[in-house]
Amino acid sequence: MASHGARGRSGGRPTLEEVAARAGVGRGTVSRVINGSPRVSDATRAAVEAAVAELGYVPNTAARALAANRTDAIALVVPEPETRFFAEPYFSDMLRGVGAELSDTEMQLLLIFAGSDRERQRLAQYLAAHRVDGVLLVSVHADDPLPDLLVQLEIPAVISGPRSAAETLTSVDSDNYGGGRSAVEHLLASGRRTIAHITGRLDVYGAQRRVDGYRDALRDAGHKADELLIEPGDFTEEGGRRAMSVLLDRHPTLDAVFAGSDVMAAGARQVLREVGRRIPDDVALVGYDDSAIARHMDPPLTSVRQPIVEMGRAMIDLLLAEIADRRPAASRGLERRHAVLPTELVVRASS
Amino acid sequence: MASHGARGRSGGRPTLEEVAARAGVGRGTVSRVINGSPRVSDATRAAVEAAVAELGYVPNTAARALAANRTDAIALVVPEPETRFFAEPYFSDMLRGVGAELSDTEMQLLLIFAGSDRERQRLAQYLAAHRVDGVLLVSVHADDPLPDLLVQLEIPAVISGPRSAAETLTSVDSDNYGGGRSAVEHLLASGRRTIAHITGRLDVYGAQRRVDGYRDALRDAGHKADELLIEPGDFTEEGGRRAMSVLLDRHPTLDAVFAGSDVMAAGARQVLREVGRRIPDDVALVGYDDSAIARHMDPPLTSVRQPIVEMGRAMIDLLLAEIADRRPAASRGLERRHAVLPTELVVRASS
DNA sequence: AGGTACTGTGGGAGCGCTCCCACCAGTGAT
DNA sequence: ATCACTGGTGGGAGCGCTCCCACAGTACCT
Structure with a gap:
């Protein structure tokens, strides 16, 4: 950890503006460095990075979310009571894959159980507030209204185990x-x-x-x-x-x-x-x-x-792509919206 | 669900201002209604609530977090690999108690694993960014630096199973x-x-x-x-x-x-x-x-x-109190910072 | 009648960022 | 020399809230 000595006089956390002043550049330039924009000269970048380190600057997530209209968070929604979640290795494997694939990212994962009616209501509220950039859906029953809600709210979502051959949501499945x-x-x-x-x-x-x-x-x-x-x-x-x-x-x-x-x-x-x-x-x-x-x-x-861990990884890949696609009003194709991962026969003594 | 027909012309989500216009009141008044302030007349409150329902208004969390400097989220930090988390019923019981106690609240619970060094680093970053209002710590080893980090960052925290009789953090324990x-x-x-x-x-x-x-x-x-x-x-x-x-x-x-x-x-x-x-x-x-x-x-x-579910509830109670206390620069006492819950002997055939 | 104390309300300021436009060099083509 | 461009930069505007000050209205004293 760098020395955190030189905080702003306010005693609070340093802001972009303070970093900019310290580095002798403008606010916009610091923002560009923080967000890894290529349009910054090497010298400037180094100066900003030094200032960031000296002040121990950490971006304010709320401000970023407000200004950029994104949350950098995605939810893994489990439409089951928690007990089943803990009982079945399926979920923990899935979580492993998801977590692994996400660890390279700034994205944060939220685990949301929606087993009871009450929880489902909270979830609906939560999604309506757009508190996540995208949703991962596992173990969804055929008649669940959740997928439609997501479509209606225009929230990027990926489902594991499509509900039919005509699944509307982007999906990941094993073969x-x-x-x-x-x-x-x-x-x-x-x-x-x-x-x-x-x-x-x-x-x-x-x-x-x-x-x-x-x-x-x-x-x-x-x-x-x-x-x-x-x-x-x-x-x-x-x-x-x-x-x-x-x-x-x-x-x-x-x-x-x-x-x-x-x-x-x-x-x-x-x-x-x-x-x-x-x-x-x-x-x-x-x-x-x-x-x-x-x-x-x-x-x-x-x-x-079934390659469950890999399915988790694939879900994240597709979801992140979907979120990225949506950011600019891109001309999104319908290509490769359904990933199918190979299974493997494990031969033991019963056959 | 109320009809969501009358959205703002922008097509986006309605804002406080739009609700205010619709209800024929000022922005501040709507804010007061949303946040349950008592200093609003009944008539006004009713008008605002009607407007909220008609427009399908949902507060923007990011804006609120930015303006109020809080996140309405708390983290349950598990300094263990995920595998142990799933293996031990202790955690799922704890999660049950925590979830139950939190369901009356607007607070959101984040589950964070900090088993590997990499995860711990992410966590430190996360806490430094103050992305949660408070932290629940379970299963902490005696030499873990996490509690000190929390104290240093002045993040309210409650630990289950104090590390010693002189535990500095607010704690919950069984007897x-x-x-x-x-x-x-x-x-x-x-x-x-x-x-x-x-x-x-x-x-x-x-x-x-x-x-x-x-x-x-x-x-x-x-x-x-x-x-x-x-x-x-x-x-x-x-x-x-x-x-x-x-x-x-x-x-x-x-x-x-x-x-x-x-x-x-x-x-x-x-x-x-x-x-x-x-x-x-x-x-x-x-x-x-x-x-x-x-x-x-x-x-x-x-x-x-051990009453694990109840311990989870108690942790939330203490944490919420601590968060509330900190909000105004209150004169916080050191009273009842350590809850101890009774155990129960379950007699079976072995004795 | 004037003062004092509320209750209820409106709206300005500002939270810390991103986005984007304007602008200033340099560079090479004309 | 003039005119595009282009890479690099500064900073205004604005995201949607909360906080708080100001102020109108009413009530209750002197």
Whole structure:
């Protein structure tokens, strides 16, 4: 830390004007240096930087926000109660990626929970006041009014997990289609013939895409379509159990199951064990998410990993671009508004 | 939501001035209404509120911050890596209490991690810019420079878990002394005669206080002091194991152990089981924190519960008071700057 | 009647910045 | 020599509030 001795006589924090006086330049020039404008000579820049260091100058955020009409802050909005936020590693991974990508920036991240009605109301107020330059939206339900509110308020926003193929907001997603394909292709490659699929909630776009991947992989391998091999779950363990039972009734000879989530795979595993099917000898099992459950299952579960940390990074990249684009009334294209990141199949003993 | 139809012609957000014009009053009056000043007649107030609703007026935070020199935001600073934050229920409980107490307020909460050097540097910058009105400090190590920085910058702050009896910052703590006492008194009341204590890290003030409570409870019950019954752990499971071994060597006849944390109690339990002592028949065991470990231990562990959620609330109360006090150059007393909340002994099968 | 004390109100000044226009060199083309 | 330009700079205007002083009106004393 530089010496903070030479403060203004007022005893308060030094202002731009004081720095300018000290450096023997004008206010505008100091502003340019602070904001990294290239149109400043090297000598002047050095003088200003020296003055800044000597006075321990730190820009006043409020004044900057007022004059420039921006806040240098973005919000990560979690439309869930805090408890779920802490329970699920998804969020902490996401936060890690977001934080990492943001640490090169002046931007500040706000974490906002909007689980209860009360919190949602506060959030609406908050957004109406434009207290952030942009919003990151995670884990949004299909019928949530939040995205529309953001569009209406013209606040740049990026959503993780688009709500449909026609998502209006800029979005980041993992390749659910490819993830589904890779799971099935892996099972086919290891010699499985009858592969069932327990889907997630089909009102979740990502779950649909996994089904698409499942279907196409089988079709491309020359299997004829059999819709009876597909049974919807609801992302819960109980849903996994139920679906597995149904599938076993319909197809007693199935030798592989691809579950749309690790949790459902855990449910399926219970049923398989109860009826005496060995994993992977009799039935191979593949999950989705590569969560802690997958690693700790007995046997360890093959699963499709989503690059959540990277998704967080990508969300920030897109959001910052969107904010920057909006600053000048630019002619914004619709190009690359939807990022899709590759998944990775993590093979373990269950398949 | 009110109709947002009648915006200013500019298309932007309405300003105080526009609301004033609409209500047929002056700017100052609107400001007074917005800020809940009592010196406004009822009729005027109603007119202004109507205008606010019609225009959908929302105050501009930046302008307010600039003019009033405050931010209406406080930070919860966690000097730990994010991973620990998510792992320990302590933080989420604390956050719950803080959030609850803050929801009646206009204040906004920022969550700031300062685990890495880089993050700490950003934080220092952040605080120097006075971007928050106050700071909540949790889980601070004894040699952390952060508290001093806050004092130097004259930023109101409240610390949870004072660093010593002479803590300079306003603090909130649970009654570690009373917690220690209650554990020992409980063991005495249930007929135990030789009660050992595994302490936490003794550079942690709270751990010392628990030892004090342990000592005084025994002394008051007429036991003569025996320092050999006290063995330091370090809050880890391994430390608990080691201390338990030492204690068993020194006092093979001990019939009770009070551990300074549930984690250490878990370590102690392992050793007791290995040497064939039954819990609670041969040795009674009491832990501290009432964590998930305590509930799931076999047998379930008697433990001292700290009112963490309430501590969060208390921190906010004290911090808001401190911020309010500072606003006018008040003659601030030093009264009640250290809140101590009662603990509660949760008796389970281990004692 | 004049004074004194309120209550309620209007609006100027100013918070510390960014934006932008004006301006002053220099530089090279005409 | 004149006329563009261009890189570099100073400083006015203004962002939307809060603070505070001034002042009108009313009420209650002498």
